Amino acid sequence: MKKMWILVVLLIAAIGCGAEERAARADELAVGAKAPAFSLVNAVDGKKLEMKPTDGNLKVVVFTCNQCPYAKAFEPRIIELAKKFQNQGVRFYAIDPNDDSKYDVETLANMKARAQEKDYPFPYLKDGDSSVAHAYGARVTPHVFVVDGSGVIRYRGYVDDSAKPEDRKTTGLSDALMSLLNGRDVANGATNAFGCTIKWKS
């Protein structure tokens, strides 16, 4: 019996260490890296949606959430950019990677309510075990990755360098999409995303 308890304690310790190592390993994917595919539930209609990196389309993957004031401050800007660029064939995917077992505000029902209230022009996907955020190496919300039609990451970092339009010096996401749509390389492909730390599911 005593041996069994020791085994249980060791097993719990091993699981704990694994979670820490996993978090520490999650490096932000670099420009030029292959974007991971994902298949996640869209909170708006409850259906699974698949993102195939090599589908030929330019794509924007935005890690965002319901609770972060900084992510919420960028929400109108992301909606504005999605409306503008979706007309030019760019696909937007908003992903909520926060742990909904600890934060009720991040449940599928609350995500759906927010998407409907703000009239999201893109799917709002639940990354329930934070695995997609880990795969991309997202750190914060909001954190943006632009993936080209062949599945290569061409931009990663912030939406803009400030949430306040009057303070903006660089419009990172918009500039990257404009360049790629015009067949040019992205001049400033890697920027420093700022925001709330992702509430990892562990």
Next chain:
Amino acid sequence: MRKFARFAVTFLSFAALHAHAADLRAMINPAEIASVFPVAAKLRVVNVWALWCAPCVAEIPDFRAMDAAFGSEVAFAGVNMDDMLPDASAKPVKAFLDKQKITYPNVYYKGNADSLGKYLNFNGSLPFTIVYDSKGKELWRQDGRIDREQMIAKLRDLLRRKS
């Protein structure tokens, strides 16, 4: 006598209200931050935080305790990022610092977020803490919430090496 009592009550209320008035200074240029530190301090600690960041708020009492414990050898300063949000104001930040009885200086940063990130070389997630020596050389940094006991041990170790 009644007049004196009224005066005493007014005086004591005023004194109580201002006993822990926080030192909050608005700044736009990241390079100005160093100016809040006293020259004599052997170590300078910069804690980047915001009211909207729960782990940041949770660790403020730890910084208050360390500030009290280390005296003048270690100087603490907060850099508040609330102004990154539209329609933000320094008022709730000041009220929070007053309530927390924070006496070390805090900067209400009004500049561009990315400029500060580049200046302090931090990856954008709050909270964030850096320890510098008196000449501004970085000695240690913590990404995310600090562990108070671990940080106290680190500061003691750094002080030992400086003396």
